[in-house]
Amino acid sequence: MEPILTQDGTPTLFHPGYGETYHPRQGALLQARRLYLEKTLTHLHPAPRVLEVGLGLLVNFRTTLESALQRGVYLRYVAVEKEPLPKELLAQIPLPLPRAEAVMAGILKAWPLERFQGPWGELRILFGKVEEVGLPQNWATAVYLDPFSPRVNPEPWSFPVLQKLCRALRRGGRLATYSAQGAFRRALKEAGFALHRVPAEGKREWTVGIALKAPPG
Ligand SMILES: C[S@@+](CC[C@H](N)C(=O)[O-])C[C@H]1O[C@@H](n2cnc3c(N)ncnc32)[C@H](O)[C@@H]1O
Numbered sequence: 001m002e003p004i005l006t007q008d009g010t011p012t013l014f015h016p017g018y019g020e021t022y023h024p025r026q027g028a029l030l031q032a033r034r035l036y037l038e039k040t041l042t043h044l045h046p047a048p049r050v051l052e053v054g055l056g057l058l059v060n061f062r063t064t065l066e067s068a069l070q071r072g073v074y075l076r077y078v079a080v081e082k083e084p085l086p087k088e089l090l091a092q093i094p095l096p097l098p099r100a101e102a103v104m105a106g107i108l109k110a111w112p113l114e115r116f117q118g119p120w121g122e123l124r125i126l127f128g129k130v131e132e133v134g135l136p137q138n139w140a141t142a143v144y145l146d147p148f149s150p151r152v153n154p155e156p157w158s159f160p161v162l163q164k165l166c167r168a169l170r171r172g173g174r175l176a177t178y179s180a181q182g183a184f185r186r187a188l189k190e191a192g193f194a195l196h197r198v199p200a201e202g203k204r205e206w207t208v209g210i211a212l213k214a215p216p217g
Pocket of ligand 1: 021022023053054055056057058059060061080081082083084128129130131146147148153155156
């Protein structure tokens with residue numbers, strides 16, 4: 001796999017097995033910021049706890065970490081990844097995020113591990129398929145749902161997984177994803193989310209789901 005530049009100048013990779021790139025051509029960093037970070041309101045959260053499906057090249061992680069470091073907040077990040085990439089490849093994906101890149105250099109030295117920790121926060125990686133791994137319950141302030149597309153990678157978009165992600169979120173927590181597929185959106189509503197169609201950059205719509213849960217007590 002060779003790095004390919006997206007239109008905002010940040011790199012991605014093409015996965016031959018899925019026949020798709022890890023990020024949209026409009027921009028890897030652009031999508032991480034405008035969709036995952038901002039549409040979940042994680043860029044404003046004083047104690048963000050993010051659950052990601054598909055850690056990939058750690059673009060969303062590093063973008064979220066940069067925001068947390070700029071604001072001086074502690075980041076807790078749990079990511080599920082079934083096919084972790086080798087460190088030699090990850091080292092070829094630099095991002096223009098100076099604070100996060102300093103942390104990333106340390107992460108790469110020890111990569112892959114199940115837990116990385118520092119004054120910046122913590123990154124826990126659940127190596128496995130999201131359909132199979134145990135997730136924290138009632139924990140996340142945000143879910144970044146970022147597998148390959150439902151057409152080529154259907155399992156992480158399925159109803160049982162969406163139910164599981166709803167249980168992992170705190171009440172009012174937000175799930176964001178680039179997909180606007182109809183079957184996925186219907187399953188999202190059925191799994192306990194309020195569905196929001198949000199205007200996207202470089203395509204028509206993204207999807208945000210807000211976890212509707214009974215109030216405590
Ligand atoms: C579009 S890429 C993610 C890009 C990543 N979020 C980033 O910021 O660079 C999709 C990722 O989902 C992972 N994936 C696909 N199916 C999965 C599954 N069932 N469970 C966990 N991870 C999965 C792939 O291995 C791949 O790394």
